[in-house]
Amino acid sequence: MRHLRGWPPLTAVSLVTIILASSSAHAVGGGGVNGSTDDNRSISASARSRIKVTQVSGPTGGKQGTLSSVDVNWKPPPCWYEPVFTPAQLQSFSEGNGDGDVSLRQGWLGTSLWTDHFRDEKSAANYFAAPSTVAGYKDYNLGKDGYFWRGVAPRVSEVDDTSLCGRLMFWENVGVVPDVPNAPTSKTLAEYAYDKVKVPATEIEVRPEARATVNLPTWVWLDKGTFDEVKVRAELPNTGLWAETTAKPVALHLNPGTEDAETYPASGDCGIDADGSIGTPYTPGNSDKTPPCGIRYLRATDGSPYRLTASITWQITWVGSDGTGGDLPNGVFETAQDIAVQEIQSVNR
Incomplete structure (x- = not known):
């Protein structure tokens, strides 16, 4: 039997859907200001943001701190979507480790869920966004040029509406930002960079x-x-x-x-x-x-x-x-x- 830290032993099956608690998915980590890495495991297992932040000008040494907004009612976007996998990367992940977040709040353990949906065209349940059932893909869209996108959030606990950015990982052709609510924009990045x-x-x-x-x-x-x-x-x-x-x-x-x-x-x-x-x-x-x-x-x-x-x-x-x-x-x-x-x-x- 396989175990997930903090959960009871899994019984009888090698695949399971985990509904992620507020604190289990993160956005700032494998990318962005904390460092950037492109290995399949780090960019795909958790719903982490890959936004890269660099300082262009201004002092870099001495005592420093972050800003507090004078507008107490202003908040940056709670979540958005980002490209995560190429078809080949998704194949490697799905047929290798197979434990990770398929959406902002939904995780799949075991390779079968991933291969069923992204390789074998089987529909999958989506618990946090419409439609509730999502059609599958054939062979990870190998041979196509594009990326699979997933929702991310700097602080999942602050995403009050659980349906926001809750779509299961979905496909978009290269060079196209998906036309969906909470798609990233330049302003999204500007507001993300605020703190x-x-x-x-x-x-x-x-x-x-x-x-x-x-x-x-x-x-x-x-x-x-x-x-x-x-x-x-x-x-x-x-x-x-x-x-x-x-x-x-x-x-x-x-x-x-x-x-x-x-x-x-x-x-x-x-x-x-x-x-x-x-x-x-x-x-x-x-x-x-x-x-x-x-x-x-x-x-x-x-x-x-x-x-x-x-x-x-x-x-x-x-x-x-x-x-x-x-x-x-x-x-x-x-x-x-x-x-x-x-x-x-x-x-x-």
Whole structure:
């Protein structure tokens, strides 16, 4: 008897359909930003995305993080279809291992299910999409030029509608993106790449150093070139589809960590100049002047420092292989640092 991890022993048969739990199928893995591989087993056993993401421009070292959308209601596509097998690859897989996902939520164990449907033209049950019964194929479509497509999802648990991308693996001729709901587009790739954009941490310069002083401005700035736009390219192999998603820094927002403070400007939003700089560097003698970007604390800290947070807003745009393009919701990346504030020291003579 054969066993599937986490399931009771299979009895009497060497083939079985497994209805995949929410966490059993994955999209980010064998391809995309985690590395790419083309061996038959890794590209076919699980419903993993093969989207390849590369960084075209922007910093690659130092502390980095992903963006949070300012639009809490915006979400990237929950799932889509991708080409998985050539006829020869499907034959090798079906007559070899034969354990894997035939759709986003449906897995087949044992070679017989695969050979019955894709070699011997037998119909197969589809539990999550219409039609409920799907006609089979003859000899894996060997001799034809094209691919078998299957649904994928970055996080299957977030695909609320179980019918989405639920078709059993199906055929499409080479050079053609299937005309079905949830077929991939350039915008799909652009939105997929959104959380693959890595932006630098916001390490702001604060002067005067060491401790801020009550009622005296604290200057905040970043040197020029600190923030450059970040561009990533997402490509879906064997489709001709690609998109480039670009994040451009547009503003720094300061939160002093206490209501007993004033920010400069009053909104707390410091613009980013064309050269990537923010604010004006502090120089001795400017301690009592108003900085273009900064904070004035009105009360000293008492034991515990204030938690100063600085968040960079990034404007997100994209262009695609089909000539389309546009905007995606702005993203924000935030960092925090402790700042102690002392009373003004005076000497009586």
